[in-house]
Amino acid sequence: MTPMPRANDTGISAHPAAAPPSAPVACERCGSAFACGMNDTVPCWCTALPALPREQLTQAMRQTDGQVYAGCLCPPCLSAVVAAAARG
Ligand SMILES: [Zn+2]
Numbered sequence: 001m002t003p004m005p006r007a008n009d010t011g012i013s014a015h016p017a018a019a020p021p022s023a024p025v026a027c028e029r030c031g032s033a034f035a036c037g038m039n040d041t042v043p044c045w046c047t048a049l050p051a052l053p054r055e056q057l058t059q060a061m062r063q064t065d066g067q068v069y070a071g072c073l074c075p076p077c078l079s080a081v082v083a084a085a086a087r088g
Pocket of ligand 1: 026030031032072074075
């Protein structure tokens with residue numbers, strides 16, 4: 001009797017493939033590369049910025065064509081957006 005071959009018997013990690021921590025991403029606003037800490041074990045730098053009500057932040061994130069930035073913004077851009085939103 002032949003044992004069934006076991007494809008997963010080679011020590012392959014059960015964790016799904018994920019982006020490496022702090023992989024550079026392109027800013028949605030200016031296109032410059034920066035590191036997003038969303039996948040890091042420590043909180044992203046963006047959590048240090050003042051939190052705004054979602055509606056207010058969405059308003060500030062709205063582009064001239066009405067689209068809202070879907071991705072992350074680099075530190076300077078996010079600071080500018082937050083500052084603009086804080087002003088109202
Ligand atoms: Zn930017």
